[in-house]
Amino acid sequence: MVKKRKFVETKSLKSPPVEVVIRDLTTHPLCLHGPTLLFSSEKGKYYSCSLCRNKKDCTLRIEEEDWKKESVKKLNEKYYNLIPKIDKATLWSNFNEVKTQHSSNRAYCNTCQELYILSQSKKHLKDHRVITPLSDEQLTHPSSWLPALNDDSVEAQYLFTKKSVSTVLGILKNNKIRNILCIGTPSIHEAAQSSQDFDSILLDFDKRHAQFNPPKKFLWYNMFNNYLFNGNTDENVLKNFIKKSREGGICVVMDPPFGGRVEPLVLALREMSDLYRKIFEKSEVETIPVIWAFPYFSEPYITNMMPEIKMHDYQVEYENHKKFHNKSKGGRKFGSPVRFFTNLPLFTIDMSNDKNYKLCDKCKYWVSVSNNHCNKCKECTSKNGMTYKHCNICKRCVKPTFFHCQECGRCCQQKGHECNVVVQSQSCYNCQEKGHKQSDCPQLQGRNKKKKRIQA
């Protein structure tokens, strides 16, 4: 007799799954953050903000059916004029004026988000948070002292440690790449700008960077809809930067907010790749070189949509994220969950001077010392920093906290295991549906790579 499975509600599953429909966004309604995304839920399809994960921050929502109405389209046209732009030339000339001053006369008001000459402005009142003096080094490395915007539902700014920055630059050097398209990676941009070996351009939603960069070095950008706020002017800057990389190669280095959805990021990478191919007349299949920092548990989503991208075992460390520090510094027990996903050869991520890594002579790239090469799976199987063990019945490696349950006929999390209970939060990695795992996902049987569901 086949036993019926019970489903257990868990607190961690906040809302039913919502799917992002991946397609060209140019015909979509606009909000203040550029073109919206089309979401599909059990209740139907609707357009909503690409950027604000907390819908209170951007309330626009248009049902798919309503978008066919002329009156709704007309109403949405106002956004053409409402979407903000920045006057980068003025900001840059302000920067140069401030720079002529002695460091003690340079100031940044965090309340007004403004760089200014201390002796020339009275508008920054006592209760404003003013940062002064500002050294030359600080002017060229604003991300090291600008207060981080830690709103996890918008910017989610977490900075790489110096070691992570130098690991990225090392990978690029090993690949003989000199030009970096920094998407949401100001610390890589700043390191590249002060190095002889690299050139870079920063694409970020944090427009404070426009106050510290020449107009051609910072593009105000939303990576969730691949939208440049300053329009054609900045599109040309981007094209010219890519064109210039004919000599010295190019790589996207991107570090999106961790709660961000994979589908729109993949779409942005595909559109970037289209541009790259058009400029260099490359083959249809070629994806722009990329190093993408993202949590290891996103691996199934990323590699399903972009099989050319592989996850490396290096644990990316962050300065201001307690949990994402190295374990030796009292962070998360098994280190940072963030990894690099890349289409560059994995062996070019050289960890030879870090004792936390070893060279796997079978995989032929550096892996965490705690990762074991499984001769049955034919790979170093750990994803999360623990040493995985092979289950001969499931024919795969599993976390050490799993055991093979005869009753359930598969490996299950040991803690709190109840036979034949499928915990909702442990539902399929790919489609979030209850009752099956990713390996049995019906969506992946007939692999529709363009349209996927991911965690809500």
Ligand SMILES: C[S@@+](CC[C@H](N)C(=O)[O-])C[C@H]1O[C@@H](n2cnc3c(N)ncnc32)[C@H](O)[C@@H]1O
């Ligand atoms: C997790 S932090 C990465 C910072 C990086 N580790 C560094 O050290 O330079 C996320 C970055 O993406 C930017 N960001 C957040 N949402 C964005 C969006 N929708 N489009 C572009 N950039 C965004 C943030 O301002 C921030 O710089």
Ligand SMILES: [Zn+2]
């Ligand atoms: Zn919006």
Ligand SMILES: [Zn+2]
């Ligand atoms: Zn002020």
Ligand SMILES: [Zn+2]
């Ligand atoms: Zn191996």
Ligand SMILES: [Zn+2]
């Ligand atoms: Zn194995």
Ligand SMILES: [Zn+2]
């Ligand atoms: Zn098993």
Ligand SMILES: [Zn+2]
């Ligand atoms: Zn069981």
